[in-house]
Amino acid sequence: QDTTGAALAVQDVTVRFAGLTALDSVSFTVEPGSVHAVIGPNGAGKSTCFNVLSGVYRAASGHVRLGDTELTGLPPHAIADLGVARTFQNLALPPHATVADSLLLGRHRLTRSGFLATGLRLPSAVREERRHRERVREIAEFIGLAGQLGRPAGSLPYGQQKLVELGRALCMEPQVLLLDEPIAGMTADERRRTAAVVADVRDSLGISIVMVEHDMGVVMRLADAVTVLDFGRRIAGGTPAEVQNDPAVVQAYLGA
Numbered sequence: 401q402d403t404t405g406a407a408l409a410v411q412d413v414t415v416r417f418a419g420l421t422a423l424d425s426v427s428f429t430v431e432p433g434s435v436h437a438v439i440g441p442n443g444a445g446k447s448t449c450f451n452v453l454s455g456v457y458r459a460a461s462g463h464v465r466l467g468d469t470e471l472t473g474l475p476p477h478a479i480a481d482l483g484v485a486r487t488f489q490n491l492a493l494p495p496h497a498t499v500a501d502s503l504l505l506g507r508h509r510l511t512r513s514g515f516l517a518t519g520l521r522l523p524s525a526v527r528e529e530r531r532h533r534e535r536v537r538e539i540a541e542f543i544g545l546a547g548q549l550g551r552p553a554g555s556l557p558y559g560q561q562k563l564v565e566l567g568r569a570l571c572m573e574p575q576v577l578l579l580d581e582p583i584a585g586m587t588a589d590e591r592r593r594t595a596a597v598v599a600d601v602r603d604s605l606g607i608s609i610v611m612v613e614h615d616m617g618v619v620m621r622l623a624d625a626v627t628v629l630d631f632g633r634r635i636a637g638g639t640p641a642e643v644q645n646d647p648a649v650v651q652a653y654l655g656a
């Protein structure tokens with residue numbers, strides 16, 4: 401496997417839970433500025449894969465690299481600090497925070513002023529906070545929610561709350577964004593809008609995206625490359641058109 405120039409490289413990653421191999425020597429690479437979809441039937445190991453990439457689970461063997469940087473075995477906060485941001489399958493926003501404050505949470509890792517400097521409102525800390533708020537406004541515009549900055553995030557329609565989560569991850573200025581089922585549970589309208597934002601994250605911001613998604617229509621339209629998992633194994637990979645016509649994939653989805 402040639403990983404030269406890859407934004408993210410997953411090499412021979414194995415994850416075991418008591419008596420169960422959830423990922424069995426899985427490898428794939430994510431090209432810079434691309435959308436890489438990870439698909440597969442229920443229980444295939446997609447979420448486990450995300451949890452390894454973000455440091456929530458530790459691989460029994462294998463490697464994960466961000467460019468030349470080894471991520472293997474690092475805790476979640478260290479991986480986030482190195483530029484891998486994620487969203488969750490279920491909403492993980494503080495319920496009463498405004499959209500602005502929810503986005504501001506994503507700036508935390510970029511904040512240099514210490515707790516004391518911020519508390520004392522030293523000029524450097526005040527300037528820094530102003531810069532963060534400007535960036536929050538830009539990201540809010542990017543996700544189409546600039547008009548909602550002052551509203552409690554929890555009062556927005558579900559699809560917009562998911563966009564706030566995406567925005568919070570973007571506020572971390574990641575190199576790689578991990579999206580766990582970004583359009584699940586959305587209305588047709590929200591799905592279209594979110595898919596357009598994800599494409600824009602790749603095309604305008606140049607961020608590499610790894611996406612777990614069930615909606616095959618969206619995967620086919622949005623993904624540049626696809627990895628297919630089944631029972632913890634990588635059973636196929638390639639362009640959407642290639643995997644769509646792969647007999648092993650058809651078999652896995654139709655079930656045995």
Ligand code: ADP
Pocket residue numbers: 417418420422440441442443444445446447448449
């Ligand atoms: P997917 O997201 O593709 O539906 P998962 O990665 O959630 O699949 O699960 C893959 C397999 O690993 C399943 O058999 C699941 O039951 C098992 N699994 C996932 N997480 C855990 C865990 N924390 N402890 C034990 N088994 C787990």
Ligand code: MG
Pocket residue numbers: 446447448
């Ligand atoms: Mg899952």
